[in-house]
Amino acid sequence: MKVKVTRRLMALLLSTILAFTLFGCGSSSPSTPDTAPEDTEGEKEATDVDADTTDTIKIGYLNKTMAIQWSQDVVDALEQLGKEQNFELVYADADFSPEAQLEQLNTFINNDVDGIICMVADEGMASAVVETANEAGIPVVGESLRMEDENDLLITPCVELDAAKCGAMNMDWVSENWESTGVDLSDETQIGFIQIIDSQLANEIVRGEGAYNEFKVLFPNVPEKNCFIADIAADSAELSEAAYNQVSTIFSANTAITTWVLCGVMEDYALGACRAIEDIGYVDSAILTSIGGERAIQEWEGGTKAPWYCANYYTGMDAAKLCADGLLQIVRDGKIEEEIWPEYIDDGETYASAKFSGTIITYDNYKDIVK
Amino acid sequence: MMDSTYKFIIQVKAMGKKRKSALNLLKLNNVTLIIVLIVVVAIFSVLNHNYFSRSNAMNILYASSVVGLLAIGQTYLIIGGYIDLSCASIASLSGVLAAICIGKGIPWLSALLITLILGAAIGIFNSILTNIFSLQPFIATLATASMCEGFGYIICGGRSVPISNQSFIAIGATKIFGIPLPVIYLVILFIIFGFILEKTVFGRSVYIIGGNPTAGYLSGINPKKVSTILYVISGIVSAFAGTTLAARMHTGAASAVLGSEFNAITAAVLGGVSFTGGSGSIGGCFIGLIIIQSFSNGLTMINVSSFWQKVAQGMLLIGALLLDDFRRKKLTK
Missing domain, CATH: 3.40.50.2300 (Response regulator)
Structure with missing residues (x-):
């Protein structure tokens, strides 16, 4: 009997700890999500x-x-x-x-x-x-x-992100600044390009296309077979993890490509891609860009510059x-x-x-x- | 009195026989699954010669690491006749909580411990709902999932929480002989929990309460006690999964693992775990998990469109289940 009471008390205590831990853990913002x-x-x-x-x-x-x-x-x-x-x-x-x-x-x-x-x-x-x-x-x-x-x-009337332009702006930056990153894009035949999107979302497709079209204009000699879409729609994992899975798979499937340019049309995707680049050891041979900048800033505030070199920031x-x-x-x-x-x-x-x-x-x- | 004792003895004996035949079935089931896995690997290796490589094997295992940990808890619970739909939400909440703790200067080991205690507490909470209030596990854990998801968003204000503590990051990003730690955790935990399930009294009691709770009760097993342990295991393992993912991604996000509970259940079922309880194995679950990830990985490698990938993944699952059903019927005859 005593043991039973003790167990019940323990259960109650642990449940209370759970509740207090959560309540005590931080302040909720005024915009706390509201189902x-x-x-x-x-x-x-x-x-x-x-x-x-x-x-x-x-x-x-x-x-x-x-x-x-x-x-x-x-x-x-x-x-x-x-x-x-x-x-x-x-x-x-x-x-x-x-x-x-x-x-x-x-x-x-x-x-x-x-x-x-x-x-x-x-x-x-x-x-x-x-x-x-x-x-x-x-x-x-x-x-x-x-x-x-x-x-x-x-x-x-609608208000929207100029999706294609955002993607294109990232590639313009890559074209103008790749030499300062230390990643050598001089031999275009060795470059691989990955746009990371969710093909279930029309706006993301346009962002990706904007990046891809501009990339092809700026790096015309990159072979078509070196251009990939990492589509997280196929992956049931969370956004960043799905992007990680897709990008790392493309890396493994194309080991002959020596340098990479990536565009995550959402910063969560870029985060996953960033981890994939680090894990496979491509930090010195990849330029990662993103549309959305908060997570890039978090990375930079941690003192890391490569491989996430630029982001299209809007609020x-x-x-x-x-x-x-x-x-x-x-x-x-x-x-x-x-x-x-x-x-x-x-x-x-x-x-x-x-x-x-x-x-x-x-x-x-x-x-x-x-x- | 004598009559009921006699009936009980017969029942226990029957359980013993059933258990032996069930084990044989499971062994065969694993063989079937291994054959499916070999076929999948062989096909994709032909289609892309980089598929069968060490780095890609690591990709597959890495991709399996979070879902795999969740699947351990699910396998135990489903075999025991229960289910936990809150595991992914626990993982997400734990990842955010760990990130916040780290941000507040709490040592990483303490942060990890806090999340594990949180996982255990939620497991006990689930057990209270199902055992004391007699709520259906499906609904009770669904409610818990919703609460955990909500708390996750509340404590971080809906924003991802960056992690810069390198010691903490190391628990998700370190490699030993080129093998990422999350993969090592996955393998070790599968071995440990596989051993517990197959070789210990507790493991056998899980099978018994799932297969025939009445017989289990008559033989002195307390189903409530066992299920409480199962929910605690599921909670702790889920919390660990979420925390390692946060370390891997250098960030805690309230949505990080949401939705993965169904992948974990799929892996368990594909691995031969019976939804009615009482049969299945951790080994089968592991192979099921690897089949799913190998298949998804292979489709990406050969550039199959994402929409077709969804169709193909559904077909793989149906195919494997039909094969399993066919094999069971054959054996019954």
Whole structure:
């Protein structure tokens, strides 16, 4: 009996330790990820507006997933902009579920939001989101992912990363700076090129193609057979580990190639590639670049320069500023969707796609650029 | 009273016979799996001559290291008639916790110990849910997984936590005679847990509670006690897997291992572990794991599109299961 009681007490004690360890381990950021149904309506009040609420606009941010750093950065930036520009932000995390996102949209509509920023949970459901919101008289601005109809035409203004340009910028840097890295790219026939993407995501394909197309222009003599796609869609491991697996396999399959140029279209992929390069011993013969710079900065802050030489750095604020600006033009200034950002309306399109493309940062300059 | 004692003796004897035949079956099953593995390796070696190389073998083992550790816990639990869907979330949470501890200046060994204690505590928590509150293991551990995932994001604010402590990084990145430490951990732990399962009284009790819990109870085995140990093992091994991955990647990320529980279960089932409990082996699980990774690796090596890779991986699993089913039916006849 005594033993039983002791065991139960031990179990209770350990469970309590677990709970306290977790609670005591750190502060949660204001943008703590919020799974949708947290308060039955999947909505989270994100600001406490102390200004004159009669003028306050309520903006709803429908997010695909808060599990990625980018989404949290956008929320943080929108919160900051809300304080500056007197709008209230509410946001919801669809956790990749289109169904959940539509429910959250209806919740936003019922809660009288004035405008919606949407990173659509699935690119195929863009029409459903825009139609539902517009029927309720609420404008929508797309964030990061294009909101298109079945003919690939925009159905509402969007803000997106200039994916192809980002990839190309990385290769421009490689072309101009490879000599300073110590990696010898003078014999183009010996160079291998790897773009690391997830082929399930259209934007990533474009980033990879942007890098590849520019690379082929700048290094025209690299044989086509030396160009590879490390596609993490095939790997069920986590992003970095999947990238590690794919890249290290390509290295092993192509031992005749002596120098490598890699572009991770997401920094998580580049992180995995970085570990693969180190493990196989290619640090002196590989140049790794990435789109997204936070993880590169983490590496550089640890004092490591090679093989991750450059990153295309952009912030959630870049996207949030454009999104808020577009939406406020409609909600506050009375413009219609077709009128905003005319300079970004492509031929054949009715709506604009405002683009941002980041800045190239390196080990040597990131402290000046990243504040 | 005599009657029930007599029935019990017959049952135990039957268990003994069943166990012997089950062991024979398992041995045969491993042979089948080895043949499948040889065929996979042979085909890819023909298609790409670099496939059958030391460095690629290391790639395959390295890629297996995290899922493999999770699969150890799953194999034990499934054989015992349980399951743990929280193992990947425990691993992710542990990786982040270790990174945070290191960041706060806690010595790496202590950080490692904290994560292992955390894993054990979550294992006990799972055991309490299933044994004291009688929740279905599938649902209970799914709930735990969700909690662990959430806590993982909470403690790091959703951001990855960089690790710069070289001693800690060494536990995931060091190579001994060219073999990465995670691979060595994988092999050693498979040997140890394989030995425990096959050669010890505890191992036999795992088979008995999975195959016939009533008989186990009558023979003096406490299923709750055994299952608690199984959940603790799963928790500790998962925490270790997550921590070594964080060391390997020099970063702790709350999403690091999420989703891998299903790969671990797949490896166990492909390796001959019966979902109904009571049969299977750690050796079979290891071969199943290597088959899956060798196949994925080979498809990448020969540049098969990722979408076709998914189709091919599904077909491999179905093929292996059908082969196993065919063999079992033959033996039954």
